[in-house]
Amino acid sequence: MPILSPNTLEFFSHSPEQTRRVGIRLGSLLRPGQLICLEGELGSGKTTLVQGIAQGWGSADPVSSPTYVIINDYRHPEGTHLYHTDAYRLSGSALDIAVLDLPGMLERGAVVLEWADLIRTHLPAERLWIQMQYMALEQRHLVFTPRGKAYEAMCKELEKMIFGAS
Ligand SMILES: Nc1ncnc2c1ncn2[C@@H]1O[C@H](COP(=O)(O)OP(=O)(O)OP(=O)(O)O)[C@@H](O)[C@H]1O
Ligand SMILES: [Mg+2]
Numbered sequence: 001m002p003i004l005s006p007n008t009l010e011f012f013s014h015s016p017e018q019t020r021r022v023g024i025r026l027g028s029l030l031r032p033g034q035l036i037c038l039e040g041e042l043g044s045g046k047t048t049l050v051q052g053i054a055q056g057w058g059s060a061d062p063v064s065s066p067t068y069v070i071i072n073d074y075r076h077p078e079g080t081h082l083y084h085t086d087a088y089r090l091s092g093s094a095l096d097i098a099v100l101d102l103p104g105m106l107e108r109g110a111v112v113l114e115w116a117d118l119i120r121t122h123l124p125a126e127r128l129w130i131q132m133q134y135m136a137l138e139q140r141h142l143v144f145t146p147r148g149k150a151y152e153a154m155c156k157e158l159e160k161m162i163f164g165a166s
Contacts, residue, residue, distance in 0.1 A: 009144040009155045011162060019045050019140060023052020025161045029154050030057050032080045032109045035124060037116030040132030045140045046114045049132070050084055053112055057082050070094050081109030088115035128154060
């Protein structure tokens with residue numbers, strides 16, 4: 001178990017649907033210019049969470065794993081973008097393109113990055129980091145660690161949405 005800082009939010013998911021619902025709530029809080037980093041082993045549920053994030057953010061398009069594309073681009077009716085990419089499935093020049101284009105993507109919209117730990121040194125200091133861990137067949141442990149004031153506020157809002165105001 002990681003040692004949790006005071007701003008950290010912890011959640012146990014008991015099904016893919018529950019992970020998607022948390023994603024929907026997170027996506028509704030996500031704004032252009034913001035970065036969500038996902039870390040967790042194969043099958044820990046990163047893409048499942050992104051499906052919810054894209055839905056909550058307002059994309060009409062379904063989410064797929066970015067296996068054959070470098071970057072998935074979900075457009076919002078208002079003209080902003082949600083970019084979704086996966087550092088594990090990119091290599092060589094494709095990974096370089098994604099890394100180099102990160103500041104540009106953040107100017108045009110929000111970014112969700114699977115396997116962010118593989119390119120940790122290239123990432124801005126302020127971001128929401130989410131660790132996902134396989135616990136059992138349908139159980140996953142999610143730890144949200146915000147870096148920067150905007151992301152701390154985002155986590156506080158998410159906490160209220162998930163657990164209710166108390
Ligand atoms: N509580 C849960 N949350 C999320 N996924 C779950 C949960 N329980 C079972 N699953 C299943 O685990 C799998 C997670 O796959 P997913 O593609 O989301 O993982 P991933 O972390 O993106 O993997 P990869 O590293 O290969 O990209 C799915 O088949 C999903 O249905
Ligand atoms: Mg995935």
